[in-house]
Amino acid sequence: MENKRFMPEPFKIKMVEHMGTLDKEERKVAIKEAGFNTFLLRSEDCYIDLLTDSGTNAMSDRQWAGMLLGDEAYAGSRNFYHLQSVVREYFGFKYIVPTHQGRGAENILSSLMIKPGDYIPGNMYFTTTRFHQERNGATFRDVIIDEAHDPRAELPFKGNVDLKKFQALIDEVGGDNIPYICLAVTVNLAGGQPVSMNNIKEVSELAHKYNIKVMYDATRCVENAYFIKEREEGYQNKTIKEILFEMFSYGDGCTMSGKKDCITNIGGFLCMNDHDLYVQATGMVVQFEGMPSYGGLAGRDMEAMAIGITEAVKFEYISHRVNQIRYLGEKLEAAGVPMIKPFGGHAIFVDAREFLSHLSQEEFPAQALAAALYEFSGVRTMERGIISSGRDIKTGENHHPKLETIRLTIPRRVYTYAHLDFVADAVIDLYRRRDKISGLKWNYEPKVLRFFTGTFKIINEELVEGY
Numbered sequence: 485m486e487n488k489r490f491m492p493e494p495f496k497i498k499m500v501e502h503m504g505t506l507d508k509e510e511r512k513v514a515i516k517e518a519g520f521n522t523f524l525l526r527s528e529d530c531y532i533d534l535l536t537d538s539g540t541n542a543m544s545d546r547q548w549a550g551m552l553l554g555d556e557a558y559a560g561s562r563n564f565y566h567l568q569s570v571v572r573e574y575f576g577f578k579y580i581v582p583t584h585q586g587r588g589a590e591n592i593l594s595s596l597m598i599k600p601g602d603y604i605p606g607n608m609y610f611t612t613t614r615f616h617q618e619r620n621g622a623t624f625r626d627v628i629i630d631e632a633h634d635p636r637a638e639l640p641f642k643g644n645v646d647l648k649k650f651q652a653l654i655d656e657v658g659g660d661n662i663p664y665i666c667l668a669v670t671v672n673l674a675g676g677q678p679v680s681m682n683n684i685k686e687v688s689e690l691a692h693k694y695n696i697k698v699m700y701d702a703t704r705c706v707e708n709a710y711f712i713k714e715r716e717e718g719y720q721n722k723t724i725k726e727i728l729f730e731m732f733s734y735g736d737g738c739t740m741s742g743k744k745d746c747i748t749n750i751g752g753f754l755c756m757n758d759h760d761l762y763v764q765a766t767g768m769v770v771q772f773e774g775m776p777s778y779g780g781l782a783g784r785d786m787e788a789m790a791i792g793i794t795e796a797v798k799f800e801y802i803s804h805r806v807n808q809i810r811y812l813g814e815k816l817e818a819a820g821v822p823m824i825k826p827f828g829g830h831a832i833f834v835d836a837r838e839f840l841s842h843l844s845q846e847e848f849p850a851q852a853l854a855a856a857l858y859e860f861s862g863v864r865t866m867e868r869g870i871i872s873s874g875r876d877i878k879t880g881e882n883h884h885p886k887l888e889t890i891r892l893t894i895p896r897r898v899y900t901y902a903h904l905d906f907v908a909d910a911v912i913d914l915y916r917r918r919d920k921i922s923g924l925k926w927n928y929e930p931k932v933l934r935f936f937t938g939t940f941k942i943i944n945e946e947l948v949e950g951y
């Protein structure tokens with residue numbers, strides 16, 4: 485049994501939830517009513533829901549048991565102290581401030597560390613992260629390696645920072661105007677691509693030379709640690725826990741979305757080693773989230789998050805997770821579906837530009853593909869292209885990201901390999917009918933984070949009738 489590449493799920497099912505069962509005609513109405521935006525569909529109307537891996541996780545029996553141990557005191561909850569000790573043990577940072585989710589931590593960090601006119605380098609942007617940086621007056625600069633923007637470049641650590649780009653920014657604007665570098669592990673929008681330990685070390689050395697802090701976007705840090713174990717020389721015999729701890733030892737703090745690698749449904753936190761920053765953060769968390777010992781969370785949520793961290797670093801769990809992504813990717817690849825390679829840690833990103841090569845980027849190929857895949861199969865995915873990328877805050881022009889993708893994001897511990905077979909068949913069938921998919925145009929474009937609530941119209945109604 486040693487050689488089986490895709491071992492079955494390392495969990496068994498104790499409780500079930502029924503899935504949506506709309507037929508194709510009903511789905512056609514549903515997606516039209518949702519303005520061809522998969523974010524606006526009702527969950528009940530979806531069959532397999534791969535919109536996101538954020539908060540969609542299945543908690544374990546132990547986490548649910550922990551929920552009953554919630555100490556719902558207004559201040560000093562026992563679950564906070566448990567979470568604090570787990571974060572110290574696994575992440576290694578001195579101070580932790582819980583927040584309702586990752587963006588709560590981003591809000592506090594950006595408000596405290598950024599002054600108007602500053603620059604924040606990052607290894608590719610993330611939507612809410614960049615939003616908070618810009619809201620506080622900073623200019624975001626992408627310092628990821630060039631290959632990350634090329635869907636077909638196969639590199640083991642495609643999330644790495646290009647040190648020359650980072651140095652060039654320092655030379656251009658001066659280290660004093662760069663409070664921190666935001667280092668995402670893994671890089672969501674690049675396809676869930678990891679950063680190597682060596683690159684983390686080099687970034688840390690360069691940043692600290694200029695008094696620039698290294699703040700991780702730690703959202704998918706366990707997946708990053710798994711890739712280091714698999715791919716980086718010298719880490720094969722280390723545990724995920726050891727690798728994670730080392731990764732964070734080179735930095736000064738992090739923002740964390742507990743909804744991802746803490747395997748919970750809600751939660752997040754901010755960490756730092758600097759005592760002054762911690763004191764300021766506690767002053768801020770009371771204004772926006774709650775007491776520093778709960779930060780917008782119930783005691784039970786903090787308990788579930790503490791237990792989730794200890795489960796996420798188990799090798800059986802994380803290797804199964806990454807293998808599920810790989811399994812889906814390999815099936816699609818065998819049928820010629822264009823995707824971002826190598827496959828990342830949380831999702832398969834289908835290259836919508838290539839898939840719908842008859843559409844220009846102005847016809848929103850990824851948005852159109854996500855809508856069509858839902859109508860065709862009931863599988864819900866998300867646009868990650870020109871719509872998510874938004875407009876330049878200074879010129880008002882659309883950003884034109886090189887990557888125009890739909891993301892098939894796998895929730896943690898929710899679907900089995902059999903579900904992934906269905907998803908693969910749906911995408912492959914649609915690929916054979918791809919010329920029938922029409923582009924989209926705006927119906928309503930929101931001013932901020934427009935991908936969440938924007939609505940669209942079909943450009944060519946006749947085409948769509950075809951599938």
Ligand SMILES: *Cc1c(COP(=O)(O)O)cnc(C)c1O
Binds near residue numbers: 701
């Ligand atoms: C989800 C996510 C966030 C924001 O976290 P929320 O919990 O959704 O607020 C930040 N960065 C990355 C890379 C993410 O994927």
